[in-house]
Amino acid sequence: MRTRVVRVDPDRPDPAVLAEAGAAIREGQLVAFPTETVYGLGADALDERAVRRIFEAKGRPADNPLIVHVATREDVLRLAHPDPQGRWESLARRFWPGPLTLILPSRPVVSPAVTAGLSTVAVRMPAHRVALGLIEAAGRPIAAPSANRSGRPSPSTARHVIEDLAGRIEWILDGGPTGVGVESTVLDLTGDRPVVLRPGGLSLEQLQETLGDVALHRHEIDPGEVPRSPGLKYRHYAPEAPVVVLEGTPRAVAEAIRRRLAEIGPSGTTPLGLFVSDETLSLLDGQGVLPAPGVRVKRAGARHDLEGIARRLFGALRELDRARPALILAEAVDERGIGIAVNNRLKKAAAGRVERCVEPP
Template identity: 50%
Template sequence: MTIVINMRKGPAERGLGVAARLIRNGKLVAFPTETVYGLGANALDGAAARRIFEAKGRPADNPLIAHIVEIEWLEELAREIPETAWKLAEKFWPGPLTIVLPARETVPRVTTGGLDTVAVRMPAHPIALGLIRMSGVPVAAPSANISGKPSPTDAEHVIDDFYGRIECIIDGGPTPVGVESTVIDLTGEKPLLLRPGGLPLEEIEKVVGKVEIHPAVRGEVVDVAKAPGMKYRHYAPSAKVIVVEGTEEAVGKKINELIEEFRRNGLKVGVMAMGEHEADAFFYLGKTSEEAARNLFRALRELDRTGVDVIIAQGVEEKGLGLAVMNRLRKAAGFKIVRA
């Protein structure tokens, strides 16, 4: 049986107490963060962390992110922490930034995906922070979705995937950012972007200078994933996804051409875009990259629910949160892009 705790009006001490006890007892709790919903367990309990992988159907070499509530907790999880890490933490925590550092031996290797590094962040959501504080332990939490499916940005998405399969779901309403955290690797000589996310790269570079971008961000296949979302197909609905990139006018024209082509072949077509299109199903992404990020995963899930065969997605400019949006869209499409 799954307990669903309604906290849409804010953190409730009684509900958080129930969920925190479950975490301490090695159980799984789905909870909202500012980015997406996470599927949480005690990060220092290898057996509990292993249950996350089992519940999601997640490959064992895909590392988890440990969520903390105080900056000082970083030293309990990581060693050889550079000054750059403290600067980023002071500036952006709590917030959608994950930092990868050498792991302490006390962190189970099941949590780190078998690596000697650990990914850590402090979420900026009162329910997430309250749960971690009351649990008294770092909480490992990937996105609360079946592995490979679009990430959950509302409790309804978590209920669709996990009701009856985990112990508790905390319903905190829609998440405000909509894409996962930005992941920066600080184990090398220079900061390295492993995954674009809810904190724009431009903001990070204002603090630490030039950040290198890992080739996996734009589709290169990797053998070892130092962060979630690098190695395996992610964010994909059941329908085939096609991303159309180019100038706004050319993209709009190309989308209409593709709609007609697929319909002639007897296929139902869904469109997610920043401008209106006549399709079997349509989802308006918004006017800005921030709105597109907030709506992205809901669009993929809702269009999929209509039973369309193909989803055509409009590409956005890779500035601000646009880099994260395009990373997720390209992964959902298996990096199959149509140029307009």
């Protein structure tokens, strides 16, 4: 299959290009497109055959539900029943368009392939002119997971989509790098207490300001259970190389890396990838630990710049992986704001391999 890659201005996308891509959606084709979070792989959410093609292209398990992207709040009511408390409306007024996905009771019009057979549907309105223009041009709600091979780091550029899906889908709309860098926050509104199933681009603190009491789901589901949200059941966001997450202060993390490098030895025969903060890199440089043979470094940024770290995360993991390291060490960030989502993605990529680093004496 030939994949057509079309460059679009993220601020002023060409209406003719959007019209053609929208027609492709109506015809059952797959179109990758930018959102403010990551690139999505879109199909007509009301066309079961087209939706199943998403799973085939990605190699995605069929019990992993999809998010439906809409262009208006009225579209939500065609797909879902509102929660009795009316919480979805106050959230939509404040945070849409934006990186927030809401889980609501589904209406029969939504394909079971989208919901993985659940009685709920996940919906959101993306804050990106290309994404909204495509939905409007298609005249359909668009089901769209991230536009990558299942399990791989999510795509924050069109290049990442091409790496994973060229030859498997019909269209890629290249709108440049995404702004947030991690996926949307998924909030379940089907119970009495709202629950964040997947932390993302909208922080827990922002949700609590609007709703008050909001829980954060922190546990894996049972292997036989159908997940209510993407990102709950399977290994996600992972490069080919194994990943270990390092938790601790910059001094503690730098010491853990120094010990690892001492184990490797001067030959550098065991390549190592590092995704660490500026503060940790400064300590390693000051100790004469870096640069070192066989070590590839991607700068995460300053520890306080959680938004910047989130933007760089998936691209850094992909770039480190191209060097085929034997191991990638990634530094955890503070558990606040979007940092909760960054740590969630890192620990998913590491399949739970976390090292708690101790301050040197």
